[in-house]
Amino acid sequence: MTHPVSVCIPHQIERAMVFGSLVLPALEAAEPAQIIVESGPGTAGAKRNRAARKATQPFLFFLDDDTVVTPTIFGFLIDHMRHDQSAAYAYCDSLHCNFPGVGMYEEKQPSYDGSILRSRNIMPAMSMFRPAPFWSVGGFDETLNRYEDWNLALDLDEAGHHGIHVDRTLWCALYFGATISSNRGKEAAAAAMWARRRQLQKERQHEQHAGARAHARPA
Numbered sequence: 001m002t003h004p005v006s007v008c009i010p011h012q013i014e015r016a017m018v019f020g021s022l023v024l025p026a027l028e029a030a031e032p033a034q035i036i037v038e039s040g041p042g043t044a045g046a047k048r049n050r051a052a053r054k055a056t057q058p059f060l061f062f063l064d065d066d067t068v069v070t071p072t073i074f075g076f077l078i079d080h081m082r083h084d085q086s087a088a089y090a091y092c093d094s095l096h097c098n099f100p101g102v103g104m105y106e107e108k109q110p111s112y113d114g115s116i117l118r119s120r121n122i123m124p125a126m127s128m129f130r131p132a133p134f135w136s137v138g139g140f141d142e143t144l145n146r147y148e149d150w151n152l153a154l155d156l157d158e159a160g161h162h163g164i165h166v167d168r169t170l171w172c173a174l175y176f177g178a179t180i181s182s183n184r185g186k187e188a189a190a191a192a193m194w195a196r197r198r199q200l201q202k203e204r205q206h207e208q209h210a211g212a213r214a215h216a217r218p219a
Contacts, residue, residue, distance in 0.1 A: 003074035005128065006055030007032045010047030011065045012038040018174065019065045026068045034059050036097045037065075045140030045148040048125070052139060066174050067126055073170040077128040078184040080166050087155075088133035088161035095172040103175075112163045121150035123163055126171050133161045151198065 007027060011019060027035060046158040048062050059078060063069065077090045097104045106218040109122045116122055125148070140148045155161070 001075075002031050003035050003059075003078060004057045005032045005059040005061050005074050006034040006036060006052070006057040007061045007063050008048050008051035008052070008055065009035070009063050009065055010036045010044040011037050013039060015065045021157070021176070022068055023063075023065055026071075026213065027063065029071045029085075030069050030073055031060070031071075031103035032074060043142055043145055043148070044125075044177075045144055049139040049142060054129065054136070058131070060131055060134060062125050062127065062129075064094055064126065064173065067171050069171045069173065074099070074128075075168050077172060080164050081128060081130070084164045087130075087158050087164040089123065089127050089129045089163045090166055091127040091163055092166040092171070093169040094124065094126070095169055096175065097172055097202065098175045099155070106169060109165055111165045114157045114162070115154055117157055121147070121153060122165075123149060123153035125149035126173075129165070132158070137161075154198070 024035075033054065034057055036051040036054050038047040039048065040047065042050075043169070044064075052060055052062075059081065060174050061074070061077070062193055073092070077092065080090045081087055090110060093106065093108045094103060094104050109124075112122070127149075133156060134152075137159050139152070141155075144151060156163070
């Protein structure tokens with residue numbers, strides 16, 4: 001069964017072997033209607049946006065080129081999106097595996113909660129979106145080298161959109177030559193610092209806009 005989803009993949013040439021031998025065969029087995037691979041210049045966010053502009057299907061799914069999906073992923077995500085017509089996106093749980101060597105953990109996400117989202121990311125890039133709300137906030141921020149998925153989720157939340165959690169493990173990220181556990185504490189601290197900087201920047205922008213409006217009022 002072909003699923004009405006455009007899969008958008010930011011590709012790095014150095015991952016060509018992993019992509020061709022593991023990622024792409026698993027993706028094809030999941031039967032999306034469209035696969036778009038973008039390997040041009042720019043950040044991952046820029047590549048995802050360029051791929052999304054070529055999409056023809058009613059749902060977008062973003063997949064990293066080192067991530068393997070299950071054959072049932074699109075059926076589950078689309079069913080949840082159709083059940084909740086107001087949801088801007090659907091996200092699920094995942095596995096993270098280290099090669100070579102030993103290391104694997106499962107990442108379980110909570111049900112959608114804006115207050116949790118503002119303290120940590122619950123929406124990985126590997127999620128399914130409706131194109132209209134995705135583009136209403138400009139898609140991924142193409143200037144960011146990290147946390148562009150969290151930034152998108154926050155932008156959507158601030159615009160009044162919400163996501164829906166699918167309580168199933170439907171994809172596995174593969175890490176080659178890197179550890180996936182020793183730096184998790186440091187990563188959490190770095191993410192928290194980034195979120196705080198983003199919030200301060202938003203507050204400054206709000207103050208500047210408020211000041212500009214006040215200045216523009218006639219005396």
